[in-house]
Amino acid sequence: MNSSNIASAGTSRYLSSGPLVWTATVVCTTLLLALLKQALWLVVPFLLAIILYYALFPAVRRLTLAGIGRETAAAIVAGGFLVAAVAAMVPTLPWLAAQAVGGEEAFFRYLAGGRVLIDRSLAMLEAQFEFLKQMDFHAEMGRKISEFGGTYIQAHLGDVLLGAAAWLPALLLAPFLAFFFLRDGRRFLKFLGEAVPNAYFERTLYMIDRVDGTARAYFLGLLKLTLLDTICLALGLAVIGIPGALVLGLMAAVLAWVPFVGSIIGCVIVVLVAATDFPANLWVVYAAVGLFVFVRLLDDFVFMPLTIGRSLHMHPLPTVLLIFAGGAVAGIPGLILVLPLAGVVMVVAGTIGGIVNDPRLGARHAFAKTLRARRITADLHS
């Protein structure tokens, strides 16, 4: 093997996606999620801060180009966002206060509406199918639903609401963290690059670019997808005639961040609202379900390829495995985090795999160390 071949050995592709890298990706992602589970109060605001960072970064860059220093630009953009967020919140505060006061009552009203819907549907089914009537299906299911509603939900509702309230202060960390990401993010990347020996420098830069690109494509794609989903759902719900179409659409679109489960929960919420507000008209409920199925199909075949696309470049099989592992290890935050985390781990594992498998880089690093040692000890030999 000549020296040219030695140099190029193992460098033809920086990222190898062999079974070893795949296994390392799945194992490392699961382990990281297990670790992150211990600090979920920090992970969720961190995640929101990253999304904010990618959303606000273009504005900081524009201000920097306009001649404003990085620190000032970050402060202007983060401060501007905070002011805009507060300004957007002010008109909704009275509505939110009203909801908070009658929140529990409204919750049980919608739950009762849902139960009426299920009762009616079961009665219709029993009327259609004789074997269900013989099983006394309607009465049996009704009893089980009553038990569930009466015991489980009432017992856990307080805990859920308290848990959500405990998360609120942590969420306020998000804009604070986003400001520091905007101000010092680039400095941190340079610092990271400087810590790497010369021999590994180009590959490290490549890895940083890939990690940044993957995260940017994923999170910005997610934001665009949420916007498209909100518009479609809000328009559809408004056409059907369901009140609060925009809020419901936004809620369902954000819930869809949780793979698989989120869309179903979003649909159930809208169905509960429709069943409660239009108890005599089942077609409104059917139309809401149909709308959700339609938007889901739009998501899968049109919106996702246009937004998130194949930003993570992952095969469907490990993707599904990872989603299950994420849910099992860290619950709902695990479901949200698992895919972007796996994308980042995959890039890092692939790059490290490429570096470890390239003896030439190791040899170059050893040679550089020898040169430095020789330089340091030069006067000792003379």
Add this chain to the structure above:
Amino acid sequence: MLALFQGRKETPRLGTIRQLALFSTLSRRELRVIDGLLHERRYLKGEIVFDEGEEGQTVHVVITGRVLICRQGEPESGRITEIDAGVVFGELALLENAPRALQARAEEDCVLASLSRGDFESLLDTHAVIGSKILLQLARQLGRQLRDRSPAVERRPL
């Protein structure tokens, strides 16, 4: 308040970057953007900057010192050219997305400023003016190299 619109003084660091041919046409504001993207690396005499066949992920500019471009593993018999301070190298691999065609070694102790492919491409997307100025400088350097290395090529501009 007025200071915000006056612009800040040029720091020694920006002065150094302005001396580099690749960035010599950039304004002070544009130089500040570039400064945020450049990575400074120090190499000892004899140290390898990149190998032939390696995938090129960065373009380098020599700040101080000199870099030797040669055939892989032949620093004496395979010398191609020397890159002096202020001059860019490694740009072809970046532009063509191809493996490095030759080896680069530090001919003497040197300091390099490196710009990654990702940052360069994002610059072209987001700061088209800076990108076009840098590309123009790159094109000028490539033209110079073509004339220097091919005496048969007509010296007059076509």
